[in-house]
Amino acid sequence: MTCMDRDSELALVARLRAGDSAAFDVVYEEFNARLFNFLARLSRRRDIAEDLLEETWLRLVGQTAALHSDTRLGPWLFTVARNLYVSYRRSRLMEDSSAGGFIALWAFGRPQPSPFEATAASEAERRVEAVLGTLPVAYREALLLVGIEGLRPAEAAAVCRITPEAMRQRLSRARALMAQRLDNMSAPRLAALREVMT
Amino acid sequence: MTADEDVLRELRRLPALQPDEVWADRVRARCRAAIARRHLQFERSKRAPFSVRALESALVGGLGLIYLSAIINDVLRLYGIG
Numbered sequence: 001m002t003c004m005d006r007d008s009e010l011a012l013v014a015r016l017r018a019g020d021s022a023a024f025d026v027v028y029e030e031f032n033a034r035l036f037n038f039l040a041r042l043s044r045r046r047d048i049a050e051d052l053l054e055e056t057w058l059r060l061v062g063q064t065a066a067l068h069s070d071t072r073l074g075p076w077l078f079t080v081a082r083n084l085y086v087s088y089r090r091s092r093l094m095e096d097s098s099a100g101g102f103i104a105l106w107a108f109g110r111p112q113p114s115p116f117e118a119t120a121a122s123e124a125e126r127r128v129e130a131v132l133g134t135l136p137v138a139y140r141e142a143l144l145l146v147g148i149e150g151l152r153p154a155e156a157a158a159v160c161r162i163t164p165e166a167m168r169q170r171l172s173r174a175r176a177l178m179a180q181r182l183d184n185m186s187a188p189r190l191a192a193l194r195e196v197m198t
Numbered sequence: 199m200t201a202d203e204d205v206l207r208e209l210r211r212l213p214a215l216q217p218d219e220v221w222a223d224r225v226r227a228r229c230r231a232a233i234a235r236r237h238l239q240f241e242r243s244k245r246a247p248f249s250v251r252a253l254e255s256a257l258v259g260g261l262g263l264i265y266l267s268a269i270i271n272d273v274l275r276l277y278g279i280g
Contacts, residue, residue, distance in 0.1 A: 019237030021230045028226055036217040050217060054225045061232045065240070128208045147209040175202040182208070 013071050016064045035081050038144050042085050044133055056081045075155045082159055131181045139174035146171055
C-alpha cells in the first residue's frame, strides 16, 4: 500500500480541477487496485466490484471541476465507492451472507510459492477470507478501510458517515467477532491434529 | 500480542486482488476521454467572446420568461381570472 504525501495530493487535486488527464492517471494508478480490493471484498463479487469501480471513476471525472482544493482523494474515492455499493445493495437486496464465492475473487498469475507454502498460505487466507465474508457489512467495511486500506479511524468514520467514536466501537466489535470466528473455525482442526498426534 | 492485533495482521496478509487488465485499461481510456472532452468544452466556453455568452444567457432567460408567463396565463385562465 502506498500513500502519497499531502503536498503531492494537493497538487494533484489542483491539476485534476484544471482538467489534466495526466493527473488522473496518477490518481488511477494510486487508487484503482485499492478501491477494487475494497469493493470486491465488500460485495464478494468481482463483476459487481468492477461495475461499481467504473462508476466511481466516472463520478470523479464528472466532478473534477467541483472538487475542493483541499480534498483528500483517498477518503473521497472510498466514500463514493462505498455509497455506490450501499445503493447497489439497496436496489438489489443482495444476499450478503454467502461466503462461498470468495475463491473467485483471487487473481490469477500472481507469483507462485512452493507447494507447501501455497497450501499453508492458501489455507490461512481462505480461512480469513471466509470469516471476513461472514461478518455483517458494517463490520466488514470498517475492517477493510482501517485494517487493509490503512485509513485513519476518523477518515473511515467520515466514509461510513458515522462519528469517530462509533467507528472505534464498530472496529473493536468487528475485530473481536472476527477473532472469535477464526478461533471457532480453527478449533476442530486443532482437535483433529491432537487426535493424530496421540 | 492481542487477538485484535492478530486479526489486523491476518487481514494485512491477504493477497491483493487485481482487476482485469483489459477492463482497467478500458475504464482508464474512457475516463481520460471524458476529461479531455470536459476540458475542451471549458476552453471553448472561455474562448467564446463576451457578446456570444451574453446572447446565450439572454436567449435562455427569454425562453424561461416565455415559459413562465404561459404557465401564469394558464393558471389565471383556470381560475377564471384572466
